[in-house]
Amino acid sequence: MQDDRSKKSEQEIDFGVLGEFLGYRLRRAQMNFFAKFGEVCEDLGISPGLFAVLAIVDRNPGLTQTAVAQALGNDRSAMVAAVDKLEGKNLLERRPAVNDRRSYALFMTEEGNRFFANAVERVSRYENEMAKCLKDDSEKEWLLDALERLANKSL
Amino acid sequence: MQDDRSKKSEQEIDFGVLGEFLGYRLRRAQMNFFAKFGEVCEDLGISPGLFAVLAIVDRNPGLTQTAVAQALGNDRSAMVAAVDKLEGKNLLERRPAVNDRRSYALFMTEEGNRFFANAVERVSRYENEMAKCLKDDSEKEWLLDALERLANKSL
DNA sequence: TTTCAAAACTTGATAAGGTCAACAATTGTT
DNA sequence: AACAATTGTTGACCTTATCAAGTTTTGAAA
Numbered sequence: 001m002q003d004d005r006s007k008k009s010e011q012e013i014d015f016g017v018l019g020e021f022l023g024y025r026l027r028r029a030q031m032n033f034f035a036k037f038g039e040v041c042e043d044l045g046i047s048p049g050l051f052a053v054l055a056i057v058d059r060n061p062g063l064t065q066t067a068v069a070q071a072l073g074n075d076r077s078a079m080v081a082a083v084d085k086l087e088g089k090n091l092l093e094r095r096p097a098v099n100d101r102r103s104y105a106l107f108m109t110e111e112g113n114r115f116f117a118n119a120v121e122r123v124s125r126y127e128n129e130m131a132k133c134l135k136d137d138s139e140k141e142w143l144l145d146a147l148e149r150l151a152n153k154s155l
Numbered sequence: 156m157q158d159d160r161s162k163k164s165e166q167e168i169d170f171g172v173l174g175e176f177l178g179y180r181l182r183r184a185q186m187n188f189f190a191k192f193g194e195v196c197e198d199l200g201i202s203p204g205l206f207a208v209l210a211i212v213d214r215n216p217g218l219t220q221t222a223v224a225q226a227l228g229n230d231r232s233a234m235v236a237a238v239d240k241l242e243g244k245n246l247l248e249r250r251p252a253v254n255d256r257r258s259y260a261l262f263m264t265e266e267g268n269r270f271f272a273n274a275v276e277r278v279s280r281y282e283n284e285m286a287k288c289l290k291d292d293s294e295k296e297w298l299l300d301a302l303e304r305l306a307n308k309s310l
Numbered sequence: 311t312t313t314c315a316a317a318a319c320t321t322g323a324t325a326a327g328g329t330c331a332a333c334a335a336t337t338g339t340t
Numbered sequence: 341a342a343c344a345a346t347t348g349t350t351g352a353c354c355t356t357a358t359c360a361a362g363t364t365t366t367g368a369a370a
Contacts, residue, residue: 013226016214017275018207021282023188025299027203028306030185031228033178036310048182049327052173059171066347071168073186075329080349102336102347120172126310127176133304144180146298149288151183155191155281204356221318230358235320257318257365 022150033130040126044119045089049074051123053082054116057092057106064103091115177305188285195281199274200244204229206278208237209271212247212261219258246270 018024037048046054049072056068065083069076083106086092091112094104108116134140173179192203201209204227211223218226220234238261241247246267249259263271289295 013211013218013222014214015226016210017279018210020299021278022285022295022299022302023185023192023203023278023282024207025302025306026181026185026188028228029302030178030181032306032308033181037178039310047326048178052179055171055173056168059169063168064347067168071170073183074327076347077330077349078328081327097347100337100347104348123176123178124172127178129310130177130305130308133308134301139301140177143298143301144175144177146289146294147177147180147184150285151180151187153187153285153288155194155284202355219318229356231319232321232359233357236356252318255318255366257363259319 026150036126036130037123040122041119044115044122046119050082050086051119053079053086054091054108054112054119058108058113058116061107062105064097064100064105066103068106086112089115181305191281191285192278195277196274199270199277201274205237205241206274208234208241209246209263209267209274213263213268213271216262217260219252219255219260221258223261241267244270 034048037051041051052072053068056071057063060067060071063071065079066076069079083092083094087094090109092106092108095107097103097105131140134143189203192206196206207227208223211226212218215222215226220238221231224231224234238247238249242249245264247261247263250262252258252260286295289298
């Protein structure tokens with residue numbers, strides 16, 4: 001007679017190799033962060049991806065869409081809809097590039113500056129709240145560094 | 156005359172707050188891991204999500220679809236297509252649950268055992284390769300622990 | 311026993327992201 | 341002048357995720 005484990009509670013489940021795999025742990029942690037981002041920024045109508053675009057344009061005014069896409073590791077075709085949305089919200093604008101009529105230069109609007117400052121305020125708050133499960137600031141710095149190394153590691 | 160930063164190289168880009176945000180760093184690291192998973196397991200026709208299902212069933216034979224979904228943090232309805240695919244590959248099978256005719260009990264097939272062992276071999280290899288950018292085993296353990304804390308942290 | 315709420319699986323609709331190939335306009339190079 | 345490369349864009353496609361129903365079955369309440 002075989003075991004009936006169908007009703008085993010979640011806490012008794014053996015995750016096997018998943019528990020030792022960085023890829024799985026990274027995914028679970030990131031899913032949690034995205035969920036929290038959604039809760040905190042729900043009324044702002046902005047996603048983590050759009051927030052990242054604003055963050056890049058905010059600190060690097062005049063970049064082309066392709067340059068922003070490369071910075072974020074996205075396809076440049078995906079940037080079209082993103083910039084369309086942000087331009088539709090009057091948060092940034094496309095200006096014709098001065099020396100290349102193929103491309104646009106991206107700039108924040110005044111409303112975009114206010115909006116982004118507010119968004120950073122919210123995201124920083126929940127980031128700090130999440131970071132409370134880390135021992136101290138040095139552990140967070142260490143973690144940020146380790147994550148960057150993993151993000152750039154090639155086989 | 157405004158700066159022409161449209162051609163700024165990627166390495167000169169200022170990431171601003173993104174560089175301090177765990178959410179962004181987690182996403183970049185996880186994207187890299189998923190990309191590497193795809194490279195290594197390309198011919199196996201399996202995704203990280205399907206691998207996770209196999210890992211759970213492998214160590215917890217007889218679980219229902221819903222139990223697996225809860226363990227992985229997925230919706231029950233998403234498990235249907237996943238199990239369909241894995242059953243179509245003869246890697247696992249649905250058996251009628253002994254005490255509940257509403258649910259199935261999931262079990263690995265013989266082929267599933269061999270397939271999963273092979274997949275774990277590959278994934279372990281690239282996981283270890285990726286972990287070489289960490290100082291030592293203790294740093295990896297520390298990182299796994301920190302990621303688990305972040306995955307379970309609530310606001 | 312009868313009734314009713316809840317659970318397990320499934321389906322279908324929907325939405326969001328990501329990838330990819332093409333296209334026109336423009337640029338840079340040969 | 342001819343050719344290749346780049347930029348923004350579009351459209352197709354795929355994968356996930358989510359959500360609301362609907363069916364069958366279970367378990368508890370009246």
